[in-house]
Amino acid sequence: MNKSSCTRVSFDFTRTFLPPVYILVFIVGLLANGWGLKSLVQKWKKLGNINVFVLNLGLADVLYLLTLPLLMVYYFMGNKWIFGDVLCKITRFCFNLNLYGSIGFLTCISVYRYLAIVHPMRVMGRISVLHSVGISVLVWLLVSIQSLPDMFFSKTFGNKPGKCYDTTGKFYVEDYLKYSLGWTLTGFCIPFLIALGCYGHVIVVLCRTNTTDKVLKQRCLKLLFILILLYSVCYIPYHVLKNLNLWSRVLSKQRQCRKWFDAVYIAHQISRGLVCLNSALNPLVYLHGEENIPAQLGQLLLRARETFSRLSNSNSVRVAQTADEEIISLH
Helix, strand or coil: CCCCCCCCCHHHHHHHHHHHHHHHHHHHHHHHHHHHHHHHHHHHCCCHHHHHHHHHHHHHHHHHCCCHHHHHHHHHHHCCCCCHHHHHHHHHHHHHHHHHHHHHHHHHHHHHHHHHHHCCCHHHHCHHHHHHHHHHHHHHHHHHHHHHHHHHCCCCCCCCCCCCCCCHHHHHHHHHHHHHHHHHHHHCCCCCCHHHHHHHHHHHHHHHCCCCCCHHHHHHHHHHHHHHHHHHHHHHHHHHHHHHHHHHHHHHHEEEEECCCHHHHHHHHHHHHHHHHHHHHHHHHHHHHHCCCCHHHHHHHHHHHHHHHHHHHHHHHHHHHHHHHHHHHHH
């Protein structure tokens, strides 16, 4: 269907959907990552190879979570960015570092688990914490290189309050689609296939042998579940719908209108909300390596409940005392 002009896509959904999601992710993500990082730091001397990647995963989450208040203000003001072009680009850059850093570190964890289960004798004593630190630095470097071109695309309308695009404006959308497809291949598809291959082989090994340590099996299955959750909820929908939305913008610019433009836009905004949930879901990775964390969480919830009960009882006593005083004063 070709027309001289396309029906304008409604942006109202973004303004109502994203702010509550960002508030939820900000609160839950900071609490969960702060608690998880604290437990890792307390056991720094016992820091294992995989926990180095978990630590970096937490740092990537915190880096992104600290930028969410700016985005909350942006959407609450009706998509008006008041913080300038530089801060807009930094905010979007932190999101990309978090997203592709998370995928990178989860892939490293998958490879390490694969080596520990499929080739335990070959890697025993050969992989040190220093190796994990070096690989982590390499992941940060690769993710930064992949994300850097995004900084050169226009994100705002000059210095005036306006849009802060998560991709780019209308003028450069064709070039950005090409960049996004390449970025999706190197930053998402290849790591996803590596993780998929590792866990496909691990499942085969676990099904064939009974000699593998039970604790290691449990950790592997936990991590497999977490990865399936993260990829199916956060990563796959975002990358598919991001590129579809960019394609719809290219077609719209060329005056090629389609009925699915509005539906794709709304689905893409939902996927943006889901992908930022990875900062709140990533702390689940702490559960796969520390058996005592669920017990610590139970104790934390119990303490919170006891504190709430004490506060409630204290307030009840104060209300009762106030009522008695009022009765006495009336007599």
